Amino acid sequence: EADIYQTPRYLVIGTGKKITLECSQTMGHDKMYWYQQDPGMELHLIHYSYGVNSTEKGDLSSESTVSRIRTEHFPLTLESARPSHTSQYLCASSAPGQGVRGYTFGSGTRLTVV
Amino acid sequence: QQQVKQSPQSLIVQKGGIPIINCAYENTAFDYFPWYQQFPGKGPALLIAIRPDVSEKKEGRFTISFNKSAKQFSLHIMDSQPGDSATYFCAASMGDNYGQNFVFGPGTRLSVLP
Numbered sequence: 001e002a003d004i005y006q007t008p009r010y011l012v013i014g015t016g017k018k019i020t021l022e023c024s025q026t027m028g029h030d031k032m033y034w035y036q037q038d039p040g041m042e043l044h045l046i047h048y049s050y051g052v053n054s055t056e057k058g059d060l061s062s063e064s065t066v067s068r069i070r071t072e073h074f075p076l077t078l079e080s081a082r083p084s085h086t087s088q089y090l091c092a093s094s095a096p097g098q099g100v101r102g103y104t105f106g107s108g109t110r111l112t113v114v
Numbered sequence: 115q116q117q118v119k120q121s122p123q124s125l126i127v128q129k130g131g132i133p134i135i136n137c138a139y140e141n142t143a144f145d146y147f148p149w150y151q152q153f154p155g156k157g158p159a160l161l162i163a164i165r166p167d168v169s170e171k172k173e174g175r176f177t178i179s180f181n182k183s184a185k186q187f188s189l190h191i192m193d194s195q196p197g198d199s200a201t202y203f204c205a206a207s208m209g210d211n212y213g214q215n216f217v218f219g220p221g222t223r224l225s226v227l228p
Contacts, residue, residue: 033215041201041220041221041223042220043203043218045215092157102148102150102163103158103216105158108155
């Protein structure tokens with residue numbers, strides 16, 4: 001069972017609204033990520049963080065911003081939502097470790113901007 | 115050089131068949147190759163992974179075959195079941211994944227017919 005939680009699961013919001021997608025993990029992982037997933041499946045990295053007070057832009061340009069004030073919390077904010085922001089947003093975390101390396105993903109937030 | 119190519123984009127097999135999903139990479143610095151499985155409404159979950167020092171790894175009905183010289187790896191699902199219907203992503207990373215992000219393939223949507 002994944003210990004990474006995303007809220008809300010679904011969100012329908014009007015154009016121009018400010019929204020924050022929440023992501024929290026209880027595993028103590030330092031590194032966290034936000035991915036945008038197309039309806040056609042492909043995963044696009046939009047933001048990541050190495051730890052508290054660290055934020056980096058990913059491979060796909062995004063109008064969203066992130067913050068990392070606490071290790072367990074990595075929220076994503078859209079200041080002014082537009083229909084082009086309609087997508088699924090996946091949060092993930094990882095930690096340096098031995099053996100199997102991998103990301104733990106949350107269940108995602110499906111955002112629809114009308 | 116950071117790309118991971120994946121094929122086919124979609125795949126339909128009958129129950130009991132052996133679907134094969136192929137991935138290819140260019141960067142020889144990649145040293146860890148995981149596969150993720152994603153069910154509708156869920157985030158991707160780590161399924162199985164391989165390092166380039168072995169040519170094959172099996173976990174239950176899932177097998178990764180790795181061809182280092184060809185820079186290719188593939189996922190085979192033995193005795194496939196309708197419950198295996200999901201989207202599968204291959205990925206690659208180098209070094210300690212703490213420092214390097216995973217590079218994901220574009221995904222393969224698998225349907226296993228009863």
